[in-house]
Amino acid sequence: MPFSDQPPLDRATAAFSAHFARDPRLLAAAPGRVNLIGEHTDYNDGFVLPIAIDRRTIVAIDWSRTATTRIHAADLNSSAELTDLKSLRAAPDLAQDVDNNRVRTGSWVSYVTGVLSNLAAIAPNLAARGVELSIATSVPLGSGLSSSASLEVAVATAAAALAGVSIPPRDLAALCRDAEHRFAGVPCGIMDQFIAAMGQPDHALLIDCRTQAAELVAMPGPDRAVVVVMDSRVKHSLASGEYAQRRDTCRAACRVMGIESLRDATPELLSRYTPDVGSSGGLSTIEFARARHIVSENARTLAAAAALRAGKLDEVGRLMLASHASLRDDYQVSCPELDTLVDLAARVPGVFGARMTGGGFGGCAIALATPAAADRLVREIPAAYRARHALPANLDARVFITSAQSGAGVLA
Ligand code: GLA
Numbered sequence: 001m002p003f004s005d006q007p008p009l010d011r012a013t014a015a016f017s018a019h020f021a022r023d024p025r026l027l028a029a030a031p032g033r034v035n036l037i038g039e040h041t042d043y044n045d046g047f048v049l050p051i052a053i054d055r056r057t058i059v060a061i062d063w064s065r066t067a068t069t070r071i072h073a074a075d076l077n078s079s080a081e082l083t084d085l086k087s088l089r090a091a092p093d094l095a096q097d098v099d100n101n102r103v104r105t106g107s108w109v110s111y112v113t114g115v116l117s118n119l120a121a122i123a124p125n126l127a128a129r130g131v132e133l134s135i136a137t138s139v140p141l142g143s144g145l146s147s148s149a150s151l152e153v154a155v156a157t158a159a160a161a162l163a164g165v166s167i168p169p170r171d172l173a174a175l176c177r178d179a180e181h182r183f184a185g186v187p188c189g190i191m192d193q194f195i196a197a198m199g200q201p202d203h204a205l206l207i208d209c210r211t212q213a214a215e216l217v218a219m220p221g222p223d224r225a226v227v228v229v230m231d232s233r234v235k236h237s238l239a240s241g242e243y244a245q246r247r248d249t250c251r252a253a254c255r256v257m258g259i260e261s262l263r264d265a266t267p268e269l270l271s272r273y274t275p276d277v278g279s280s281g282g283l284s285t286i287e288f289a290r291a292r293h294i295v296s297e298n299a300r301t302l303a304a305a306a307a308l309r310a311g312k313l314d315e316v317g318r319l320m321l322a323s324h325a326s327l328r329d330d331y332q333v334s335c336p337e338l339d340t341l342v343d344l345a346a347r348v349p350g351v352f353g354a355r356m357t358g359g360g361f362g363g364c365a366i367a368l369a370t371p372a373a374a375d376r377l378v379r380e381i382p383a384a385y386r387a388r389h390a391l392p393a394n395l396d397a398r399v400f401i402t403s404a405q406s407g408a409g410v411l412a
């Protein structure tokens with residue numbers, strides 16, 4: 001989708017004034033993210049290492065003057081009205097986004113209304129008064145940079161502040177994830193909402209998704225290494241169905257091994273369930289490969305956090321490449337376009353490592369690179385990528401340098 005050059009703050013504010021004929025009472029922001037390593041581990045109670053990035057979603061908000069809730073997405077030029085935040089339901093087969101307080105599962109409105117509905121359950125004034133809000137974002141939509149979590153967390157931050165309820169960031173993340181499950185119909189883990197709510201400038205967060213403990217891990221100084229995002233501009237349609245299938249396969253593997261989650265699996269335990277050993281009671285070939293990815297990815301994530309702390313960027317890069325190979329071969333969530341981006345980046349001197357980031361089947365790859373190598377990626381990747389994949393004329397890979405930023409907040 002085309003993105004205006006105007007900052008999202010200006011667009012959200014202008015859209016609010018245009019639609020609701022006054023200035024917003026307050027503004028809130030929440031970032032997108034890239035995950036440095038630890039992919040598909042969050043819903044297996046494992047470890048992830050994301051950063052919040054400098055692309056963000058802005059929500060401008062005020063109380064409604066009529067008790068009807070009105071929401072407007074400036075980037076989509078689309079609006080919706082809801083008369084009762086307490087009786088909202090999501091339904092998959094609606095012909096339109098909103099129909100009589102029901103919202104179509106997975107529509108942009110469903111992300112917003114899921115959050116408002118959850119908040120209205122704990123903030124009676126929200127349910128009674130309704131809100132007017134406008135949204136604009138600089139997080140590319142559907143690119144695996146978590147535009148949806150940044151939308152949910154921005155709406156939650158804005159509406160909670162307006163309603164005067166203070167929600168601890170972990171609870172806010174959980175409330176948003178629940179909205180994504182029930183309204184958007186995506187059975188995601190906690191990583192995206194967690195980092196959108198709790199990101200820290202210049203640091204990655206090593207999150208233990210079982211205990212929800214988070215440790216700060218300092219990023220290298222920008223003179224030494226930066227994170228480069230390479231957006232493939234493709235999104236393969238099987239993404240959401242495959243995501244749910246991966247979750248189910250992981251659960252099935254746990255049942256076979258008699259453990260609660262794959263977090264509890266070790267290489268030794270896995271070796272007892274190798275498909276060719278177990279004539280009965282073993283894992284299927286697919287279950288084994290999926291479980292091997294989770295077990296090895298958890299180990300890589302902890303090792304990468306330690307290497308980052310020790311300034312061993314070659315080691316971080318090696319682990320990123322190994323993570324990509326495991327996602328490609330064992331977990332099978334990569335695609336040719338992401339493999340190309342990783343391959344092209346890894347050949348450039350000064351690139352420590354590269355991998356796909358997020359759910360996969362399109363979206364973005366990232367590289368950790370020296371500043372000089374990063375500039376080269378920005379300049380050279382689009383043409384090199386186009387030479388290998390037939391892309392529509394206006395869809396060159398989008399390559400940009402990013403850095404670790406803070407999580408959601410109300411703007412002064
Ligand atoms: C998506 C989900 C996250 C996580 C990643 C894969 O981004 O929203 O919860 O599972 O995929 O690591």
